[in-house]
Amino acid sequence: MWKFLHKLASPPHFYDLSAKIIPWFVVPGTILIIYGTIAGLFYAPPDYQQGDAFRIIYVHVPAAYLSMLAYTLMAVSAGIGLIWRIKLSHAVAAAAAPLGAWFTFLALITGSIWGRPMWGTWWEWGDPRLTSELIMLFLYFGYMALRAAIDDTTKADKASAVLALVGAVNIPIIHFSVEWWSSLHQGATIVRADGPAMPTEMLFPLLAMILGFSLVFGALLLGRVRSEVLFRERRSRWVKNVVLASGEQG
Amino acid sequence: MMEALAMGGYGGYVWSSFGLTLIVVIICVVQVKRRHQQVFSDIKTRLRAMETDQ
Amino acid sequence: MKPRQQRMLAVGLAGAGIVIAAVLTLQAFKENMMFYVEISEVAQGNYPQDRNFRVGGLVVDGSVKRQPGELEVEFAVSDLENELVITYDGILPDLFREGQGIIAHGQMGDDGTFVADEVLAKHDENYMPPEVADTLAKHAAAKEAALKAEQVQP
Structure with a gap:
């Protein structure tokens, strides 16, 4: 197990293996998203209160979920990189940030589009769930700006890792904000002690979307880590071989 | 058909959410590919520069 | 640089x-x-004077009054103990209906009604098709009727 992990964490092996793994994320992910979109838009029944507007859930929830997953991944990888000095984990953290920022942006905008007709407002300043999600967007921006501002990769890794870890406090705040404070946002629907508060014909497309988007996110992350690894190891022999072997197609 | 697209009057909200999601995913995919090509070509340029140095 | x-x-x-x-x-x-004040606090007069604050509660069944042809609407919200009458001149969110949880922002008028400048609707985490909601409501009504009948006949 350790041997396998160690091998995986070595950049050349990761580079080879990830190329083979990516299609296994993209293909099922795309199929799940296509199923989820069609089933969610046309086959799931409308909600008794929100009518067809509730269908925004099929893009909003996966985006919000991935925005938090990406941050968690970024903070954990940064922490691992800081403690065990594994090169690959800093590359993962650096790759997760822009993707996380995009999904946070998407969660905020789709939430806003959903909030307008249902709650009666595009945005509510001071709402804990909305505010903490917006703070996460700024954390992503701060992380990327910090990285961009420091030329030395090792120093950039360390400084940004500290920022990622400090900002991780925000993750439980986002998650529990709807319980700790009064928020316009409702509580959890899927993950509940008494089971999901949703019938299966609504739930299955949602689960398919969450899983599908997670797989596509995984593929995007691997793709970004590949570039990151290549760049970081640009002076090494194996990268030289990879680039030369690619011929003119690269 | 038109009725299904109208989403009971919420068509604008629903379709813009899905459309935006599609756009963001496409941007993410394009960014990943671009970045990879960029890194590749940068390294290639460097390798060529090194060859001419020798 | x-x-x-x-x-x-x-x-x-x-x-x-x-x-x-x-x-x-x-x-x-x-x-x-x-700036969030409980309805029971408002009932006791504990609310900020001359300043906007928020109240929240469930819209009381049958309390929504509208002037025909006008936006202005009057309704009562309840925290299941006290009630507060709210007047609002504006477009209500689509989720606004009797029995729904709402949050209103505004201040107290001189006549003891709350004059809202914004009304937001809150929904819960339950999603279901309309038919299921109807069935649930019917079952709940039947249960209540049965309970009442039991109480009448000891």
């Missing part, structure tokens, strides 16, 4: 980020903690 300038920029950006985050969080606390 020189390395030192870069470091300064980095620290500056990180600092700005933390300041923005802190301001937003403080704002969240302020809005949520200080």
Whole structure:
């Protein structure tokens, strides 16, 4: 197990293996998203209160979920990189940030589009769930700006890792904000002690979307880590071989 | 058909959410590919520069 | 840029980020903690004078009154103990209906009604098709009727 992990964490092996793994994320992910979109838009029944507007859930929830997953991944990888000095984990953290920022942006905008007709407002300043999600967007921006501002990769890794870890406090705040404070946002629907508060014909497309988007996110992350690894190891022999072997197609 | 697209009057909200999601995913995919090509070509340029140095 | 300038920029950006985050969080606390007043508190007269605050509760069944042809609407909200009459001149959210949880922002008028400048609807985490909701409502009504019948016949 350790041997396998160690091998995986070595950049050349990761580079080879990830190329083979990516299609296994993209293909099922795309199929799940296509199923989820069609089933969610046309086959799931409308909600008794929100009518067809509730269908925004099929893009909003996966985006919000991935925005938090990406941050968690970024903070954990940064922490691992800081403690065990594994090169690959800093590359993962650096790759997760822009993707996380995009999904946070998407969660905020789709939430806003959903909030307008249902709650009666595009945005509510001071709402804990909305505010903490917006703070996460700024954390992503701060992380990327910090990285961009420091030329030395090792120093950039360390400084940004500290920022990622400090900002991780925000993750439980986002998650529990709807319980700790009064928020316009409702509580959890899927993950509940008494089971999901949703019938299966609504739930299955949602689960398919969450899983599908997670797989596509995984593929995007691997793709970004590949570039990151290549760049970081640009002076090494194996990268030289990879680039030369690619011929003119690269 | 038109009725299904109208989403009971919420068509604008629903379709813009899905459309935006599609756009963001496409941007993410394009960014990943671009970045990879960029890194590749940068390294290639460097390798060529090194060859001419020798 | 020189390395030192870069470091300064980095620290500056990180600092700005933390300041923005802190301001937003403080704002969240302020809005949520200080300016939300329970209906029972309002009933006792414990509310900020000459200042906007929020109240929240369930729209009381049968309390919604509308002038024909006008936006102005009057309704009562309840926290299941006390009620508060709210008047509002504006477009209500689509989720607004009797029995729904709402949050209103505004201040107390002289006549003891709450004059809202914004009404927001809150929904719960339950999603279901309309038919299921109907069936549930029917079952609930039947249960209540059965319970009443039981109480009448000891």
